[in-house]
Amino acid sequence: MARKALIAANWKMFKTPAEAADFAKAFLPLVAGHTRDEIALFPSPVLLPTVVAACKGSNVAVGAQNIHFAEEGAYTGETSVGQLKAVDGTHTLIGHSERRQYFAETDEIVNKKLHTALKHKLIPIVCVGEVLEERESGKTESVLKTQITGAFAGVTAEMAAPIVIAYEPVWAIGTGKTATPDMAADAHKIIRAEVAKLLGANVATAMRILYGGSVKPDNATALIGMEEIDGALVGGASLKPDSFTAIVKY
Ligand code: PGA
Numbered sequence: 001m002a003r004k005a006l007i008a009a010n011w012k013m014f015k016t017p018a019e020a021a022d023f024a025k026a027f028l029p030l031v032a033g034h035t036r037d038e039i040a041l042f043p044s045p046v047l048l049p050t051v052v053a054a055c056k057g058s059n060v061a062v063g064a065q066n067i068h069f070a071e072e073g074a075y076t077g078e079t080s081v082g083q084l085k086a087v088d089g090t091h092t093l094i095g096h097s098e099r100r101q102y103f104a105e106t107d108e109i110v111n112k113k114l115h116t117a118l119k120h121k122l123i124p125i126v127c128v129g130e131v132l133e134e135r136e137s138g139k140t141e142s143v144l145k146t147q148i149t150g151a152f153a154g155v156t157a158e159m160a161a162p163i164v165i166a167y168e169p170v171w172a173i174g175t176g177k178t179a180t181p182d183m184a185a186d187a188h189k190i191i192r193a194e195v196a197k198l199l200g201a202n203v204a205t206a207m208r209i210l211y212g213g214s215v216k217p218d219n220a221t222a223l224i225g226m227e228e229i230d231g232a233l234v235g236g237a238s239l240k241p242d243s244f245t246a247i248v249k250y
Contacts, residue, residue, distance in 0.1 A: 003208050005037040005224060005231035006164060007248045008125065009238030010065060010093065010212070015043065017050040024054035026241040031248055034059060037231065039248055040091050041238075045079045052088045063091025063123070066099055069112035081120045091123040093233075095151065097170045107150025114151055118159050125164045125210065125233065126151050128191065132171035140169075141190050148194040157199045165191055165209045166233040172213025174235060181222045181229070184211045188228040217246035224250045 040061040052062045068078040095110035117124040128147040130140045188209045196204035212233030238244045
């Protein structure tokens with residue numbers, strides 16, 4: 001069964017509203033009519049209204065880089081799902097490695113966020129991936145299985161259709177080192193097998209698994225062209241309209 005690829009831009013803590021508007025002005029015409037893949041932009045919360053307004057009526061979706069699991073409350077500095085939905089965000093990243101690394105997000109928190117996102121009908125992109133030491137000590141498989149099991153606790157096959165997974169080996173993020181297409185595909189197979197174990201073969205076959213970690217225009221075709229790789233989560237190379245377009249059109 002063919003899975004439609006999703007090409008996602010993680011802008012991290014970059015761009016002002018004016019820069020985001022300039023990006024949209026240049027980027028949207030470049031990808032107009034591109035229906036082969038889904039496209040989504042993930043700007044910081046302060047940019048969301050600008051980017052959503054710019055992308056309205058286009059083939060480009062907009063989401064958040066992070067949400068809180070609570071509906072609302074005294075959580076200084078956080079963004080709720082209700083706030084995201086009120087500005088027409090449709091997607092959210094969950095458990096990006098930078099959230100795990102710098103903001104102490106655990107698999108348990110990732111799980112709570114996933115439940116909140118599903119409850120509110122957002123499309124969640126759950127990020128998983130091993131750090132360098134884990135890969136070098138042969139722990140990649142067990143780390144991925146633990147992250148997937150933890151993230152999916154209490155998720156049923158009936159609930160799982162919107163979920164997207166991003167495999168992002170932490171040693172490849174922002175470093176210019178990418179997993180080779182075969183390495184990435186092997187990790188994706190481990191993840192898909194774990195999803196099959198938890199939620200059944202049909203859910204696993206339908207679930208999109210993106211690759212992230214130094215995806216650039218010159219390696220996108222080799223990576224996304226792999227049977228097991230259903231798109232990309234792109235950081236650095238998503239900041240410029242030309243390079244992100246080249247990846248979208250891999
Ligand atoms: P990168 O970031 O493409 O700059 O490596 C990917 C990510 O963190 O999602």
